[in-house]
Amino acid sequence: IMQSLLRxxxxxxxxxxxxxxxxTGAVVVAVLGVGGGALSLSTGAFAGALLSFVLVxxxxxxxxxxxxxxxxxxVAGTQLFSALTxxxxxxxxxxxxxxxVLFWLLGSLxxxxxxxxxxxxxxxxxxxxxxxxxxxALDAFTFGHDAAASLGVPxxxxxxxxLVITAVITAALVSAAGAIGFVGLVLPHAxxxxxxxxxxxxxxxxxxxxxxxxxxxDTIARTxxxxxxxxxxxxxxxxxxxxxxxxxxxxxxxx
Numbered sequence: 001i002m003q004s005l006l007r008x009x010x011x012x013x014x015x016x017x018x019x020x021x022x023x024t025g026a027v028v029v030a031v032l033g034v035g036g037g038a039l040s041l042s043t044g045a046f047a048g049a050l051l052s053f054v055l056v057x058x059x060x061x062x063x064x065x066x067x068x069x070x071x072x073x074x075v076a077g078t079q080l081f082s083a084l085t086x087x088x089x090x091x092x093x094x095x096x097x098x099x100x101v102l103f104w105l106l107g108s109l110x111x112x113x114x115x116x117x118x119x120x121x122x123x124x125x126x127x128x129x130x131x132x133x134x135x136x137a138l139d140a141f142t143f144g145h146d147a148a149a150s151l152g153v154p155x156x157x158x159x160x161x162x163l164v165i166t167a168v169i170t171a172a173l174v175s176a177a178g179a180i181g182f183v184g185l186v187l188p189h190a191x192x193x194x195x196x197x198x199x200x201x202x203x204x205x206x207x208x209x210x211x212x213x214x215x216x217x218d219t220i221a222r223t224x225x226x227x228x229x230x231x232x233x234x235x236x237x238x239x240x241x242x243x244x245x246x247x248x249x250x251x252x253x254x255x
Contacts, residue, residue, distance in 0.1 A: 021052020
């Protein structure tokens with residue numbers, strides 16, 4: 001969705017700083033004890049993700065609101081919340097807290113329970129329904145905002161709606177599993193290779209491929225070095241970096 005809205009093949013949820021904001025929210029709850037035990041790690045992460053998204057959108061709107069402004073504001077938001085997370089961990093966490101927070105920041109499915117599954121499933125399903133109702137608009141965005149507007153797409157409304165939906169889905173997933181990188185960047189390109197660029201087929205295919213991929217990666221993370229479990233984000237990075245390099249190479253050849 002973000003790759004289409006921003007017309008950037010390298011866009012993913014990290015671009016909007018959502019994952020970094022979620023990490024900061026989780027660390028604030030786990031290390032600083034904000035909420036006095038009434039708030040869970042997931043609640044803190046969800047709040048941090050939404051706060052980061054709002055901040056990035058305000059920065060982008062203040063700078064003119066174009067696609068490049070959104071990306072630049074996202075980079076600034078990512079750096080800000082990453083720095084806050086590092087500062088809190090270094091200044092306030094003990095060795096045990098640091099290890100636990102680091103494991104969560106790198107991504108893990110081991111801490112998720114059925115309540116998390118129900119919440120993430122409901123949010124993802126609702127978000128997918130909204131996005132499927134806007135597949136024609138997403139197809140039009142591929143040719144640029146001006147072309148989409150000339151085809152009758154309410155560009156500003158659809159753009160804000162889908163960015164908010166993307167932020168909410170990402171916030172829910174990151175709050176349950178941590179910041180798992182490269183999945184949102186690489187899997188859409190693999191899905192396009194299989195079914196093409198039409199979003200009515202692309203979106204469901206990406207969802208199914210992402211789910212299957214995460215099951216495989218989680219199995220690898222739990223079994224390869226058993227009984228020691230590797231954070232899922234480490235495995236996705238080891239797989240994703242070569243895939244990312246391949247994407248960059250293909251983009252260079254296409255130009």
